[in-house]
Amino acid sequence: MNALELKNVVKTYPEFTLGPIDLEIKQGEFFGIFGPPSTGKTSILKLILGLIHPDDGQVIINDYDAKDLGVSERGMSMVFQNLALFPHMSGRENIIFPLKERGATDSEMEQQLDLVSEVLHISHILHKNPAQMSGGERQRIALGRAFAADSRAMLLDEPIAALDARLREEMRVELKRLQRENNQTFVYVSHDEEEVMAVSDRLAVVIGGKIAQVGIPDDVYSRPNSISVAEVIGSPPMNLFSGEFSKKGNFFEAENFEDRLALKGQAEYEGSATLGIRPEDIWLVQDGEETDFELSIISVEPLGGYTILNAYLGEQIVKIRAPGQVNVEEGSKQKVSFDPRRIHLFNEDGERL
Secondary structure, X not given: OEXXXXXXXXXXXXXXXXXXXXXXXEOXXXXXXXXXXXXXXXXXXXXXXXXXXXXXXXXXXXXXXXXXXXXXXXXXXXXXXXXXXXXXXXXXXXXXXXXXXXXXXXXXXXXXXHHHHHHHOOHHHXXXXXXXXXHHHHHHHXXXXXXXXXXXXXXXXXXXXXXOHHHHHHHHHHHHHHHHHHOOEEEEEEOOHHHHHHHOOEEEEEEOOEEEEEEOHHHHHHOOOEHHXXXXXXXXXXXXXXXXXXXXXXXXXXXXXXXXXEOOXXXXXXXXXXXXXXXXHEEEOOOOOOOOEEEEEEEEEEOOOEEEEEEEEOOEEEEEEEEOOOOOOOOOEEEEEEOHHHOEXXXXXXXXX
């Protein structure tokens, strides 16, 4: 069953058009929405919540057209990026505020407060005002307020973007745990692809106001359906080479390649194409091993568990992500091969072949 559905939804702004958007979000699913800044991700949440209304199309909630439903009637909770806590209220008052507005009894409010306090481990900070709390504590109070409302779905707009890296990792784990334990529908927006891929059951990639691809994180990463998706998913991003593909012999040729590259599989296409290879799918090889190319190393970035190598292939800069620490010097020559199972090929329109 779909908890939420957007059918051919369009929203036009003076300098930007969102849509048409088609999305199906299942009941109990952790659904991520990812894309570069200012591509329409937050607007999708606002359309679901009812803060803005589409110019065309339908927003469907539990199989019911939400066109005539106000914000309070849609049964949604939203956690904003700035958390939007009332500064003059304690943590306890912030959490029970939506319940009061709904006319809940004292016993109902206390029951919900006890429940979210236990789940989020916040009993010890309920007496504090937001100014007295750390970033992580304010985050938990904002989540507690959303959970206490016992909504059909939780809409989260980059809720942990303002936290430091270590706290973001902790909160990612916490969010996933809470969603699983409560079997609640989460719609999670972020411009951090690592963050949204880590928590999502499925995700939508939004580029330029349109849904570029929807799928499980591994599919979107391993089989991007276009160059646009390949460029925004992955860190460092995919290396892309413009050239020509010949289906006779299955060869790809590029200006920066010393020799043409034989590809596995078969594509019924011929002409201008783009070859993609992710940094982790370029292997460093030793003398005597099979080699595709020889690169000139520009710089070495040791990052603990892996090392980023920046190198020239012809006149194009290539990024390599090698596991662990590598003994490669700046200015040296390095032989490499491309993992033949992980090569991506796109036609002249940027679509996956």
